[in-house]
Amino acid sequence: MAIYHKINFGVTLTRQAIANRFTEKATSFAKKLLIQLLMSNLSTSHEIFTHSCFNRIRIKDSTCNQLPENLEKVYPGSGGSGSKAAVRIQFEYDLKNLDVLELSVSAFNNQDLKNAIDTVTSIQKDDLIIRDLGYVSVEAMQGIEKQRAWYVFRLNHGTNVKECKTGRELDFSAIEKYMRGHNIQIMEKMVFLTEKNYPCRLIIEVVPEKVKQERTCKREWLNKKKGRKTSKESLARAGLNLFVTNCTTTKLSASEIRKIYGIRWQVEIVFKAWKQNSQIHRVKKMDINRFEFLLYAKLIWIMLHWKTTQVLDTNLSLNRRGRVSVLKTYKALCQFQTFTKSIIRGCTDKIKEFLEWLKEMSKTFLKHEERKDRINWRSVEII
Numbered sequence: 001m002a003i004y005h006k007i008n009f010g011v012t013l014t015r016q017a018i019a020n021r022f023t024e025k026a027t028s029f030a031k032k033l034l035i036q037l038l039m040s041n042l043s044t045s046h047e048i049f050t051h052s053c054f055n056r057i058r059i060k061d062s063t064c065n066q067l068p069e070n071l072e073k074v075y076p077g078s079g080g081s082g083s084k085a086a087v088r089i090q091f092e093y094d095l096k097n098l099d100v101l102e103l104s105v106s107a108f109n110n111q112d113l114k115n116a117i118d119t120v121t122s123i124q125k126d127d128l129i130i131r132d133l134g135y136v137s138v139e140a141m142q143g144i145e146k147q148r149a150w151y152v153f154r155l156n157h158g159t160n161v162k163e164c165k166t167g168r169e170l171d172f173s174a175i176e177k178y179m180r181g182h183n184i185q186i187m188e189k190m191v192f193l194t195e196k197n198y199p200c201r202l203i204i205e206v207v208p209e210k211v212k213q214e215r216t217c218k219r220e221w222l223n224k225k226k227g228r229k230t231s232k233e234s235l236a237r238a239g240l241n242l243f244v245t246n247c248t249t250t251k252l253s254a255s256e257i258r259k260i261y262g263i264r265w266q267v268e269i270v271f272k273a274w275k276q277n278s279q280i281h282r283v284k285k286m287d288i289n290r291f292e293f294l295l296y297a298k299l300i301w302i303m304l305h306w307k308t309t310q311v312l313d314t315n316l317s318l319n320r321r322g323r324v325s326v327l328k329t330y331k332a333l334c335q336f337q338t339f340t341k342s343i344i345r346g347c348t349d350k351i352k353e354f355l356e357w358l359k360e361m362s363k364t365f366l367k368h369e370e371r372k373d374r375i376n377w378r379s380v381e382i383i
Contacts, residue, residue, distance in 0.1 A: 056097060059095055063091070090102055150251070187204050215239075328366045
């Protein structure tokens with residue numbers, strides 16, 4: 001860093017002078033920059049998704065990174081055999097309008113379920129909430145309904161389910177056998193969840209035998225590790241995809257529920273792009289002020305790339321040429337870090353040329369490739 005400043009700016013800095021600049025005030029400044037950047041979401045009169053029932057399609061997940069043990073007091077980990085120090089980053093974005101809704105940093109032990117309940121007031125009427133198992137609870141579902149919004153979740157395999165009509169617990173072993181025997185791919189039932197008798201729609205989908213075997217092996221391995229036996233009911237659930245929703249059939253059919261939940265994996269692609277191109281998961285031993293400043297600086301860099309991706313994706317989609325790949329775009333932008341940094345420092349004369357070049361690249365090299373084994377953006381644009 002000292003050599004870089006000397007060559008580019010003629011500024012002489014010692015190692016200690018650089019270290020002294022990583023302070024609580026510097027971190028506070030970086031946080032404010034990130035907040036300002038998140039607030040500056042680009043708005044457009046054209047929506048990517050054309051379904052009128054939902055104002056926003058909100059996808060949320062978290063990524064966790066292990067940290068050096070000296071950061072344990074501020075960022076405690078899971079304990080036990082896990083890391084003593086770890087950080088959790090919550091990320092939520094609106095797939096319909098391409099806006100980032102949350103990007104927050106906390107200790108690992110601030111679990112997803114707590115975050116789901118704490119942030120329920122940010123949900124607006126007619127939002128559609130799509131989240132993974134870690135965020136699912138009856139309390140979270142009830143909170144979403146109070147906000148007059150909608151959700152599509154996976155059902156936790158340990159949740160008890162009763163049929164509304166009879167009040168009897170569902171026998172998933174019998175259901176799987178019946179569906180496979182009659183070649184039924186997908187069906188739905190109105191059910192109550194847990195002892196609270198919370199009503200919702202349950203969508204049941206049969207998975208291929210290969211997927212069932214993979215899940216079964218994983219579940220048996222985990223149970224054996226914990227000294228437990230795998231029940232017949234648990235093995236039956238491994239052969240099914242189970243989704244719960246409060247959406248009515250007029251809003252989303254059973255097959256549409258399955259499709260729209262399939263886009264949740266897009267957030268995993270976002271995390272992959274962060275780690276591949278920003279190395280956000282690689283942390284050396286350093287003091288807390290230096291770590292936090294560098295973390296927020298990386299998040300700022302990530303969001304700048306997100307904004308650029310947002311512009312390219314909107315432009316490509318509105319011209320009916322497809323969508324851009326998040327991974328490809330981040331990778332391309334990282335190859336031009338020096339150019340991007342010069343723009344941030346005020347060398348704005350080549351911005352137009354740079355954006356035109358990216359626009360042209362997005363039509364070919366940065367384009368999202370469709371895959372038969374993955375539900376993609378285009379397949380759910382009508383939902």
